[in-house]
Amino acid sequence: EFTKDRNGIDQVILKNTRKASVRISLHGGQILSWRTDHGEELLFTSSKAIFKPPTPVRGGIPICFPQFGNRGTLEQHGFARKKIWIIDTDPPPLQPNDTNVKAYIDLLLKSSEEDLKIWPHSFEFRLRVSLSEDGYLTMISRIRNINCKPFNFSIAYRTYFSISDISEVRVEGLETLDYLDNLCQRERFTEQGDAITFESEVDRVYLSSSDIAIFDHERKRTFIIRKEGLPDVVVWNPWDKKAKALNDLGDEEYKHMLCVDGAAIEKPIPLKPGEEWTGRLELSFVPSS
Numbered sequence: 001e002f003t004k005d006r007n008g009i010d011q012v013i014l015k016n017t018r019k020a021s022v023r024i025s026l027h028g029g030q031i032l033s034w035r036t037d038h039g040e041e042l043l044f045t046s047s048k049a050i051f052k053p054p055t056p057v058r059g060g061i062p063i064c065f066p067q068f069g070n071r072g073t074l075e076q077h078g079f080a081r082k083k084i085w086i087i088d089t090d091p092p093p094l095q096p097n098d099t100n101v102k103a104y105i106d107l108l109l110k111s112s113e114e115d116l117k118i119w120p121h122s123f124e125f126r127l128r129v130s131l132s133e134d135g136y137l138t139m140i141s142r143i144r145n146i147n148c149k150p151f152n153f154s155i156a157y158r159t160y161f162s163i164s165d166i167s168e169v170r171v172e173g174l175e176t177l178d179y180l181d182n183l184c185q186r187e188r189f190t191e192q193g194d195a196i197t198f199e200s201e202v203d204r205v206y207l208s209s210s211d212i213a214i215f216d217h218e219r220k221r222t223f224i225i226r227k228e229g230l231p232d233v234v235v236w237n238p239w240d241k242k243a244k245a246l247n248d249l250g251d252e253e254y255k256h257m258l259c260v261d262g263a264a265i266e267k268p269i270p271l272k273p274g275e276e277w278t279g280r281l282e283l284s285f286v287p288s289s
């Protein structure tokens with residue numbers, strides 16, 4: 001289903017037969033909403049979000065590409081989340097593991113002349129967003145180097161999960177992993193042996209993780225993150241001080257959001273001319289006791 005937002009930017013709404021839905025904006029190729037069969041919103045959007053391109057909406061799933069963070073020559077988190085994407089009229093065929101895909105859309109971002117001035121590498125970024133019959137949300141990225149020389153990129157699906165209360169949330173799957181702590185000049189530490197809970201600002205890149213589970217105690221819901229080609233996981237909560245410093249985030253809203261992002265950051269992905277990289281992120285949720 002196609003619609004337009006208040007700025008006339010195209011949006012796509014995917015639905016399955018049980019009325020679960022996903023809303024994607026062509027601004028940034030950003031998922032803005034992921035709802036259950038009962039219409040309950042699973043992603044966080046700030047009440048002070050700015051819906052005015054090129055500013056990315058604070059919430060949903062903005063895509064950080066070709067750079068994560070502010071280490072590098074580009075603006076923080078790169079430019080892909082600020083660009084207008086297009087519908088891909090020459091999409092890749094459905095793959096065997098795209099099973100029980102109920103509804104999907106193929107978006108495309110190609111490097112523009114202005115992009116090439118700040119990042120001199122020609123690329124095609126094909127994004128397939130799909131919603132399964134079970135309400136699973138999958139994002140498949142295919143990034144091809146269409147230049148004549150190699151380049152590296154980092155990528156993160158900055159996923160704002162809606163949670164009831166940050167002090168009632170725990171994350172499993174990161175135990176004993178090494179992480180780079182953005183609050184300590186990206187120094188490397190090792191996570192201890194039990195689930196992560198939150199009592200203050202967290203801004204870390206965990207390395208070489210597999211599946212992740214986010215337990216929302218109050219809502220009795222567990223989010224599951226499965227990923228391929230995305231070795232790292234960013235965990236970010238701004239807490240109170242940083243929340244106040246962000247003009248597009250309510251002062252108390254850090255309590256109701258948690259970013260856990262499938263990513264490839266520590267080792268930027270190298271692409272030779274003509275080569276294509278594929279990364280896959282699947283989000284689902286289950287009732288939890």
Ligand code: TA6
Pocket residue numbers: 069070076077182203204234235236
């Ligand atoms: O998690 C990394 C990080 O750079 C944080 O330090 C914080 O700045 C967050 O991302 C939000 O970045 P944004 O550019 O979306 O405001």
